[in-house]
Amino acid sequence: MKKVNLRDLYPDVYKNDYFVEVTEDVLETIRAAERTEAAYDRRMYRYKAYYSLDCDNGIENAILMKPQTPEMLLEEKQFQEQVYAAVMKLPEKQAKRIYARYYLGMTVNEIAEVEGVDPSRVRDSIRRGLKQLAKYF
Template identity: 35%
Template sequence: MRTFLYPGASGHCVQRPAVVPRPPFRSVPFRPVSKWRLHMTTIKLNNYYPHLTECVTLEVSEEIAVTLSIGGRMCDSYKRRKRDHDECSLDGTPGFEADVTYPPLTPEEIMELAEDHAALYAALDRLPPVQARRVYAHYILGRSKTGIARAENVTENAVRDSISRGMEKLKILLGNLR
């Protein structure tokens, strides 16, 4: 039989069966745990959000406090591993690692990226089909030159030469656009 803890008359917790008999009809709904209070913990949000400028305290349940502390410990262990294995970023802002945080792109940067992608694909369209396919597979899809050669049943040198000639033509085509 399941049991629950309820506040007793003296304020201490009393173990009672899960089935609580309902009292006779009342106009107010019956709430058997109305005096029961969850254990709350006060936390400082500045410990979890370092970008906050003012001290903010918040009262949360113990479960949330434990979850936040686990996340903090995971972050500390990540920083410790980075330090112990001599991994650091010199171009990051203090308190943040450059490989973890990426600032959002500005609308101008988004437009420039879209224009660059459009120019790149337009230049790829102007290449011969074999060169375009091989350059696309190697640089955009990330396939190896050996894998491309095996897939097309040609020698690896033929793929290397084709890709290098395609890159030279792309350099000329994209150089004319700028």
């Protein structure tokens, strides 16, 4: 068993040295993660990727966006389920129109064309449905 300083791994959590004994497997996993991160940093430096944050290749997301924690993912999933349940409580026509508009990305004119009605009817129906949804949240 080897000793690992948790302050080296988690400097924002541990302000003082805190040593823990870990198995060889855990130590090798930690070292592999450190090597992977160092290789990533070398590639960014070598290809000057730290200068081009607007080139839309995902580098800016890796730098600016923090990965979601399991708690955040669970909360997001629960919120989506609540929204879906609230939409299903609406009248069928409103629910279909809101689903088409916000989930399928159709425009109001496209929905009206498919249903064979005036776009103002669809627009008003969606607006009333969103007002009812606001009561749930």
